[in-house]
Amino acid sequence: MKKTALLTSALALATALPAAAQNLTVFDYSGFEDPAFHQSYIDTHGGAPEFVFFGDEDEAFQRLLAGFQSDVTHICAGSVPRWQASGIIEPWDAEQIEAFETLNADLVGQDVLSGSEDLYFLPTDYGSTAVAYNADELSEEDVTSLEIFNNPAYAGRLSIPDNVDDAYALAYLATGVTDWSDVSDAEFEAATEWLRGIHQNLRTYWTDPAEISQLIGSGEVLAAWVWNEVPVAMAEEGFNVGFSRNTTEGSSVWLCGYVNMVEGAGEEAQAYDYVNALLSDASAGPLLDSGFGSANDAALQALGAEALEASGLGEVTVPVLAQLPISNEQRERQAEAFERIKAGF
Incomplete structure (x- = not known):
């Protein structure tokens, strides 16, 4: 019982x-x-x-x-x-x-x-990845090309994600590649050299949306390669921020x-x-x-x-690189090169 x-x-x-x-x-x-x-x-x-x-x-x-x-x-x-x-x-x-x-x-x-x-x-x-910028200090005309990351006038006031996929999406677009599913050795090397070239201009490799939002909002960083959620959140908080998805070379998804x-x-x-x-x-x-x-x-x-x-997901008129699955070998090659670049090599 x-x-x-x-x-x-x-x-x-x-x-x-x-x-x-x-x-x-x-x-x-x-x-x-x-x-x-x-x-x-x-x-x-x-x-x-x-x-x-x-x-x-x-x-x-x-x-x-x-x-x-x-x-x-x-x-x-x-x-x-x-x-x-x-x-x-x-x-x-x-x-x-x-x-x-x-x-x-x-x-x-x-x-x-x-x-x-x-x-x-x-x-x-x-979501999309494109160039967000402090609209108090830069105009839309200043961010029409991804070559802004190579502009010595902005040295120390630029940033890209500490993320190998986003970094190489940027680099491939900047070097004329819009489909990364089957890149040649020459295309990989060109993208890697481009990333190595902008390293000296970067203030930081950002790791958190809140971190890069603060850096852009304060003016420490003028332009950054970011996810679309960043400018959305910044605009809601009252920051004057732009988001350029129509850069000449394209943007990423x-x-x-x-x-x-x-x-x-x-x-x-x-x-x-x-x-x-x-x-x-x-x-x-x-x-x-x-x-x-x-x-x-x-x-x-x-x-x-x-x-x-x-929300930063409207239609664009430029090429779009979709970050679709790639082979393990290609991703590992990109990851190894990215770590060396961040370390200064």
Whole structure:
């Protein structure tokens, strides 16, 4: 009788707790825990998943290889080949992705949409990288070319991200390459030399959006290669900041999404509920307000051209380099060269 009562009490307590509680673990960048990004998941399960944060994807990768378990992990497209080769991720079932038919084809890839390849990487959010500038000190005419980073007049007052993908996207564009999927040795060397050439002009390699926002806002940095969320946040705080996506050589688009972990301990159904919440129509607005474009193109376009332009995701008339997955060999070659350049070699 006593045991039965205890079991009954335990069952009542369990059913009184939020259904989702901590049953799904999301390994992510800080900021994506915003409830507005996955409200339908919360509504369905009575609570948010457990979020664990990492600083960068190399750190995340090493922690997972060392035994940390997550159910879904947020990474960007450039990391996908290495993660797939490692065997720690498995394909998504496209039939369980509610917005699959309205995903942006340029972000997913035609092979995946046609069903001829497995969906190892599910795009959920994207943004642009271009030149932000202190509009109190520079005019739009001053930032019509990426060669601003080579201008000795601005030496010590320029910055680019401490991020190999963004750095090489900039360098390839500056040296005439708009598709990095199959660059030649000569194109790689030209981009590397360009990065080496601007090193002496840089105030810093920024690592955090708040850091570069402060540097631009104070006038310490006049122009920087940044993600579109930076000028959006700065404008909201009252800074006079410009964002030039139509530089002569072009601008870049980065792409991130979620991978399905092989060793996840949570319920697989909840993993699908989570990514479906992120890709829902209701999440597109909150994501855009934070500077992120939803990969659900129908939901994003429904917000209107004015909203897209205000968030730095409007249409451009210049070449765009999409930071889509590249081979492990190319990424490692770029990473090694970038580390040497930052060290002064």
